[in-house]
Every structure is written in structure tokens, then in C-alpha cells.
Amino acid sequence: MSSSVRHVTIDCREPYTLALFWAEALGGKLGEGDEPGDDEVLVENPVVGLLFERVPEPKEIKNRVHLDLQPRDRSRDAEVERLTALGATVVDDRRTPDGRGWAVMADPEGNEFCVERSAAELAATEGSTESAT
Structure with a gap:
């Protein structure tokens, strides 16, 4: 088991x-x-x-574990905007000019998480391999 x-x-x-x-x-x-x-x-x-x-105690160092979010019904960039409006902040922008990459964000208490490209965005650049760390 x-x-x-x-x-x-x-x-x-x-x-x-x-x-x-x-x-x-x-x-x-x-x-x-x-x-x-x-x-x-x-x-x-x-x-x-x-x-x-x-x-x-407050959060003081980088997370050892974090969530990677993949938007279902919007683009990565639209999701970053939506989450920012909810109170998150971008702490490390790893998006690239060719549309690849991800955004490292923090929730209202500073816990980091990443926003990756949507499945549709990934499919548009098939064969792409990327992962957030």
C-alpha cells in the first residue's frame, strides 16, 4: 500500500x-x-x-516547496494580472520575449508560487520543454 x-x-x-x-x-x-x-x-x-x-513567526526565507499554477481558461500573463489584483506580487519575472518562461509570485504573506503558460500556450509552441523551479 x-x-x-x-x-x-x-x-x-x-x-x-x-x-x-x-x-x-x-x-x-x-x-x-x-x-x-x-x-x-x-x-x-x-x-x-x-x-x-x-x-x-513570519516567513523569513525562500519556500522549500511551492505551487506551480497553470491557467485553465486564460493566458499566463492574464493570470498574473488577475492574481496581482487579488493581492499577489511578482517577485521574479522569468518570462522571456519569445513568450516562454514563468512568473514567480508571492501570495499576500510572501509564500512563493509560479505561474506557467496555459496548456493552449504550450501547445502553440509544441515540443517546448520548460519547468518552473
Whole structure:
């Protein structure tokens, strides 16, 4: 027998606030009964749940694990704009003039994640291999 991933847990200062950001970013929903002030707040997502857990210390160094997002119904650049409007920031722009690459972003508490090209964008440059790190 093997294990499966139940949640990806993200330490943060304000679980409810950060979970709201990620629920909107991923089109997920908050766990039933999750409320402001809770020490743990779940974002339910069709792929894997994200659990935001309160910790007393602020984020100080680069993440050892991060999420790579691939937009489903918009371009990478449009998704970067949408996430910026939700409160994320671009911390390292690795997009290239030929349309390849990705954007390294940070959520409102500074946790890094990457936004890659959509499947349609990748298909338009078939044979392309790239990955965010």
C-alpha cells in the first residue's frame, strides 16, 4: 500500500485571510465551518486541499516547496494580472520575449508560487520543454 496527499499545509500568520486569497486564485472553496480567527482553514480544491495553519513567526526565507499554477481558461500573463489584483506580487519575472518562461509570485504573506503558460500556450509552441523551479 502507498500513501496519498491529503493536504498541502502552508504555515501562515492569518489562515482565514490567506485561505480566501487562495480559494479565489484556484476557484476553490473554504472548508465547511471555517471562520475568521480559526487556527486552521482548508481550501477545498478538486485536485488537493490546501490547509493554512497559524504559526507565530513570519516567513523569513525562500519556500522549500511551492505551487506551480497553470491557467485553465486564460493566458499566463492574464493570470498574473488577475492574481496581482487579488493581492499577489511578482517577485521574479522569468518570462522571456519569445513568450516562454514563468512568473514567480508571492501570495499576500510572501509564500512563493509560479505561474506557467496555459496548456493552449504550450501547445502553440509544441515540443517546448520548460519547468518552473
